[in-house]
Amino acid sequence: MTDIKKPVYLEEKLEEVTQSGRLEYRSKSLPTWCPGCGYFSIVEGMTAALNRLQVQPKDTVVVTGIGCASRFPFFVNTYGFHTLHGRALPVATGIKVANEKLTVIAVGGDGDAFAIGGAHIPHAARRNVDMTYVLFVIVIYGLTKGQTSPTSVLGFKTGTSPYENQDAPLNPLMMLLSYGAGWVGQAYAGHPHHLADMIHQAIAHRGFSYLHVLSPCVTFDKTTKTYKNLGVMVRDLPEDHDDSDQMAAMGEAARTEAPAMGVFYQKDRPTLGDGLQEIVKRARGTRTAGKRRAARQAAE
Ligand SMILES: Cc1ncc(C[n+]2csc(CCOP(=O)(O)OP(=O)(O)O)c2C)c(N)n1
Numbered sequence: 224m225t226d227i228k229k230p231v232y233l234e235e236k237l238e239e240v241t242q243s244g245r246l247e248y249r250s251k252s253l254p255t256w257c258p259g260c261g262y263f264s265i266v267e268g269m270t271a272a273l274n275r276l277q278v279q280p281k282d283t284v285v286v287t288g289i290g291c292a293s294r295f296p297f298f299v300n301t302y303g304f305h306t307l308h309g310r311a312l313p314v315a316t317g318i319k320v321a322n323e324k325l326t327v328i329a330v331g332g333d334g335d336a337f338a339i340g341g342a343h344i345p346h347a348a349r350r351n352v353d354m355t356y357v358l359f360v361i362v363i364y365g366l367t368k369g370q371t372s373p374t375s376v377l378g379f380k381t382g383t384s385p386y387e388n389q390d391a392p393l394n395p396l397m398m399l400l401s402y403g404a405g406w407v408g409q410a411y412a413g414h415p416h417h418l419a420d421m422i423h424q425a426i427a428h429r430g431f432s433y434l435h436v437l438s439p440c441v442t443f444d445k446t447t448k449t450y451k452n453l454g455v456m457v458r459d460l461p462e463d464h465d466d467s468d469q470m471a472a473m474g475e476a477a478r479t480e481a482p483a484m485g486v487f488y489q490k491d492r493p494t495l496g497d498g499l500q501e502i503v504k505r506a507r508g509t510r511t512a513g514k515r516r517a518a519r520q521a522a523e
């Protein structure tokens with residue numbers, strides 16, 4: 224008989240990653256998510272992307288808020304910061320400003336991001352902080368047992384909305400595009416190879432990149448964004464999609480009934496770090512010029 228307290232599946236998984244040599248980026252801590260949760264694909268995709276990019280674990284920091292998604296730092300072998308609910312982006316911004324050489328990745332759930340943390344997103348995007356934000360979108364609050372989130376669909380029934388959700392969902396992709404994010408893409412936990420490729424591209428982008436990952440919550444959403452439903456809904460972006468055309472990206476993002484997979488938009492522009500380094504140079508130049516002037520005056 225199976226001992227239900229023993230995470231058999233997870234131990235097998237650990238053996239598999241140990242054999243594959245991926246433990247360099249995957250931590251030995253076993254994910255505590257429910258078996259079948261889409262988040263397993265995201266941790267796999269992240270470790271595969273970091274492995275391909277060959278960024279050193281010691282030079283990488285994963286920052287999260289609170290939620291099932293936010294347990295992520297425990298499962299990767301990088302530096303990590305499990306911060307307060309909704310506060311991943313300001314903490315990640317501080318880390319990047321303090322040490323420009325680090326690869327900084329913020330991770331979270333859509334409640335953490337767009338409810339309590341919603342006010343931080345436009346600022347990280349408009350400042351073009353050189354970091355990646357990977358959002359795990361299960362359209363529900365997982366950790367607190369299935370309440371509606373800002374991305375839940377109208378009419379969604381949960382334990383706390385038994386008479387159906389009356390609040391229209393946000394469209395995070397359209398929001399990020401209008402906030403000025405320099406890289407915006409979408410992936411699906413049910414397509415793990417594409418997901419790993421998208422995480423790779425998002426991290427490789429210089430500037431603020433936002434990856435929206437659709438992921439089923441197998442425990443609390445049995446009706447809307449399930450593997451069965453998402454498997455039918457998702458599509459590729461059209462082959463002729465121009466990822467330098469922000470308006471075309473907006474049009475694709477508006478089609479929520481058929482979520483498109485791929486890079487919606489990408490544009491290079493100076494990062495927050497570029498601007499700050501310039502200020503440091505100018506301030507140092509002014510100070511040096513000031514010192515020279517004072518020395519000249521003292522000598523006269
Ligand atoms: C200040 C504060 N308010 C509320 C909570 C309770 N809380 C913890 S996680 C969470 C939402 C989780 O949903 P999401 O961010 O989408 O992550 P998921 O669990 O779905 O991955 C809430 C409301 C908290 N921990 N702190």
Ligand code: SF4
Pocket residue numbers: 255256257259260261262291292361365366439440441442443
């Ligand atoms: S509650 Fe949902 S999101 Fe959280 S670990 Fe379980 S399946 Fe995943």
